[in-house]
Amino acid sequence: MNKRSDKTFRTIHMNKIKLLSPDLINQIAAGEVVERPASVVKELVENSIDAGATNITVEIENGGLNLIRIVDNGCGMSREDAGKSILQHATSKISSQDDLFNIKSLGFRGEALASIAAVSEFSLITKDEESLAGTNLEFKNNEQTINDIGCSRGTTIVVNNLFYNIPARRKYLKTTVTEFGHIVDLFLSYCLAYPQINWKLMHHGKPVYQFQASIDVQRVSDVLGREIADNLLPIDIKLNEIHLSGFIGKPQIARNNRKIQYLFINNRPVNEFIVAKQIKDAFGQLIPRDLYPVYILNLKINNEKIDVNVHPRKLEVRFSEPQIIYRTVYQAVAMTLDEQDLVKSVKVDDFKRFVPVSEVLSTRQDSIPVSTKFNYQPRFSQSNLNSAMNFNREVAQDIPVVIRTQEQSNESSLVGQRKVIGQIQNSYIVVETAEGMKIYDQHATSERIQYEKIKKQWEIGKLGSQ
Numbered sequence: 181m182n183k184r185s186d187k188t189f190r191t192i193h194m195n196k197i198k199l200l201s202p203d204l205i206n207q208i209a210a211g212e213v214v215e216r217p218a219s220v221v222k223e224l225v226e227n228s229i230d231a232g233a234t235n236i237t238v239e240i241e242n243g244g245l246n247l248i249r250i251v252d253n254g255c256g257m258s259r260e261d262a263g264k265s266i267l268q269h270a271t272s273k274i275s276s277q278d279d280l281f282n283i284k285s286l287g288f289r290g291e292a293l294a295s296i297a298a299v300s301e302f303s304l305i306t307k308d309e310e311s312l313a314g315t316n317l318e319f320k321n322n323e324q325t326i327n328d329i330g331c332s333r334g335t336t337i338v339v340n341n342l343f344y345n346i347p348a349r350r351k352y353l354k355t356t357v358t359e360f361g362h363i364v365d366l367f368l369s370y371c372l373a374y375p376q377i378n379w380k381l382m383h384h385g386k387p388v389y390q391f392q393a394s395i396d397v398q399r400v401s402d403v404l405g406r407e408i409a410d411n412l413l414p415i416d417i418k419l420n421e422i423h424l425s426g427f428i429g430k431p432q433i434a435r436n437n438r439k440i441q442y443l444f445i446n447n448r449p450v451n452e453f454i455v456a457k458q459i460k461d462a463f464g465q466l467i468p469r470d471l472y473p474v475y476i477l478n479l480k481i482n483n484e485k486i487d488v489n490v491h492p493r494k495l496e497v498r499f500s501e502p503q504i505i506y507r508t509v510y511q512a513v514a515m516t517l518d519e520q521d522l523v524k525s526v527k528v529d530d531f532k533r534f535v536p537v538s539e540v541l542s543t544r545q546d547s548i549p550v551s552t553k554f555n556y557q558p559r560f561s562q563s564n565l566n567s568a569m570n571f572n573r574e575v576a577q578d579i580p581v582v583i584r585t586q587e588q589s590n591e592s593s594l595v596g597q598r599k600v601i602g603q604i605q606n607s608y609i610v611v612e613t614a615e616g617m618k619i620y621d622q623h624a625t626s627e628r629i630q631y632e633k634i635k636k637q638w639e640i641g642k643l644g645s646q
């Protein structure tokens with residue numbers, strides 16, 4: 181650097197140090213929390229959930245640029261608390277350092293309302309159970325007014341003209357449609373995470389979504405539609421002090437994008453890429469590498485074992501024992517696929533095409549057609565696929581072990597607790613077990629064997645980071 185530019189650098193950057201004004205501090209902080217209208221909706225909806233609301237209505241105009249109004253019937257605030265709520269670092273949710281490592285609410289930083297109020301024309305109406313009158317607080321251009329108002333318990337927050345005082349930020353926002361799209365995505369993820377809440381989303385005065393309080397399976401069907409809901413496998417597994425619950429999509433509804441992948445940690449929607457990878461890996465070759473499994477999963481972990489205070493938007497978490505979490509998620513998803521994917525229901529009529537095992541064994545291997553019943557296309561080469569899907573040695577070595585021992589006998593065989601009785605539709609193996617009759621899909625069985633092999637290799641670290 182020459183002398184001249186060095187001097188210019190100093191003139192610009194090495195002025196006297198000043199403390200920033202509170203307004204400027206708020207605007208800078210707001211930049212981290214409030215990226216776009218959907219981030220405002222996220223913060224306000226989380227406040228309503230934390231307030232114990234059972235009804236939450238989100239009203240939007242012009243993709244949230246002109247108006248975001250959130251109405252809840254939660255615990256509300258006293259006049260004193262309403263006044264404090266838009267101050268920086270003002271929160272009712274934590275009070276000590278210990279609380280910070282045991283966060284039970286969605287919010288805890290005490291900065292969302294301050295940030296939103298700093299970059300919008302902001303007002304709130306609120307009343308708690310004890311107060312006789314409600315409070316109406318307005319904040320615009322750094323001026324605050326506060327008055328009594330008649331209202332019922334709960335809180336309404338109105339955010340007008342977002343970024344009106346930061347034109348550069350407002351210009352950066354996308355079209356109404358794009359911004360509203362972000363709001364819809366966010367809204368639906370909270371609807372899935374909180375089925376016990378009545379939710380409503382309006383755009384330009386018209387209802388877009390409305391969901392009655394329900395149980396999770398019904399809410400999944402309401403939000404994602406019957407077609408998805410009918411192809412989900414429920415998960416409810418407690419392992420290593422972690423509770424994984426929700427649903428995974430059957431392999432045949434895997435998508436070419438990640439849109440139907442909802443992961444919540446302690447009911448908080450998060451972007452957790454490594455957990456997401458464990459879920460995908462647990463499907464192994466049941467879905468092609470370029471498709472993504474569908475899931476709606478909540479991971480319940482002791483609050484002391486996670487750190488949510490990683491980023492102001494709270495979309496990431498840090499685990500104190502990440503490897504246990506990853507392994508548990510992998511195992512839970514794999515176990516669910518293990519239990520459910522191989523055993524299929526077969527209609528009574530199909531039994532008319534029942535072939536006893538002795539006949540199956542007398543049929544040449546390559547004359548048994550490949551099942552086309554399932555839509556998912558495994559990534560085996562065709563030669564691998566044929567041999568894997570036929571009644572081949574590989575299959576025989578694993579699930580229907582009995583087939584090989586059966587070759588000299590015309591009767592059903594028994595190995596351990598399993599007796600292979602025969603085959604239906606050239607596709608299903610009928611097996612008698614201690615618990616009753618089971619029907620194995622050969623196609624899925626052979627894929628499962630591949631998958632189990634990969635899983636075993638993965639577990640002993642042979643595959644490395646593949």
Ligand SMILES: Nc1ncnc2c1ncn2[C@@H]1O[C@H](COP(=O)(O)OP(=O)(O)OP(=O)(O)O)[C@@H](O)[C@H]1O
Nearest residue numbers: 227228231265271272287288289290291292293335
């Ligand atoms: N809808 C609401 N109902 C009742 N109280 C509310 C509501 N919204 C905000 N509050 C009160 O205002 C306080 C400040 O809200 P704010 O969102 O700024 O902070 P927070 O939720 O505590 O933390 P974070 O910044 O992480 O969201 C809350 O702690 C809560 O006491």
Ligand SMILES: [Mg+2]
Nearest residue numbers: 223227287292
């Ligand atoms: Mg909050």
